Amino acid sequence: MDKESQSSRAVVYVKLKDGVLDPQGSTIQRALENMGYEGIKDVRSGKTFEIVFQQNQGKKPEDLVDEICRKLLTNPVIEKYNFEILK
């Protein structure tokens, strides 16, 4: 495979910041309790994105994905994110 066609895959995880009410998470938690699961202390909902991109864009993959997270994938007022880059 020549270098230009090599691609990377990033997996981005977005969730609500700690302290931000998560109505979906709390509803799921209550459902689990109703189903009989004991000891569920907290459920936080979130989103996952998989991004496949070509390497050698002039930016380090980490920087590129970080920029995408900040500019579009998350709203910094309520959400936080982390990601991993898989080769």
Place this chain on the structure above:
Amino acid sequence: MKFGVIIFPGSNCDYDAYTVVKDIIKRDVEFLWHQDALLADCDCVILPGGFSYGDYLRTGAIARFSSIMKKVVDFARDGGLVVGICNGFQILLESGLLPGAMLRNTSLRFICKFVHIEVENENTPFTKMCRKDQVLKIPIAHTDGNYFISDEGLKRLEQNQQIVFRYCDEQGKITKEANPNGSLYNIAGICNEKRNVLGMMPHPERASEEVLGSEDGKYIFQSIVDFFEKGKSV
């Protein structure tokens, strides 16, 4: 005075807003297409309700990057009047023209019903025809209207009197029961520091004719006209 109503893919209250301006308020109004990046000499731009871009990712998150929004941001920075209703409010939050963000309603349901809101600040171009603490009956229709802002953000909103409307009961009491969606501090509408950008979740364009159950929405449109045509003072 001329109004502009932006049409995003998925807007569905655009004709309601257009009709109120044209037939009830009787002022010029034009539709603005999201790709055109033209505000066509409008004096007030309305971002209508709906589900722009299917509400994908987050409400308003994609619309915020449409061509016309760059113009709207410049227009607002220059003091132009901008009103975001429901999804329009969500777009203004995502654009950074207003502070805070929307979370899913605490009930997780789409709520469509008449609510009461109290006019918290009557000294804005959008509420100058209202009395302080006046109670307006205007419907909401949304799934993501649970307003959130940080503690410091809320403090700033209060200090600068940017909170324009709060959910209340029929008598004007601000109670937990009167809060339909879990919004922090019962917030239903806010403006920016300069007072020229308003975002509100209730739909004044759906409550501007008696036959629709309330005419209270007219106060907002009439305030804008009065502000603009009478020397821009509140």
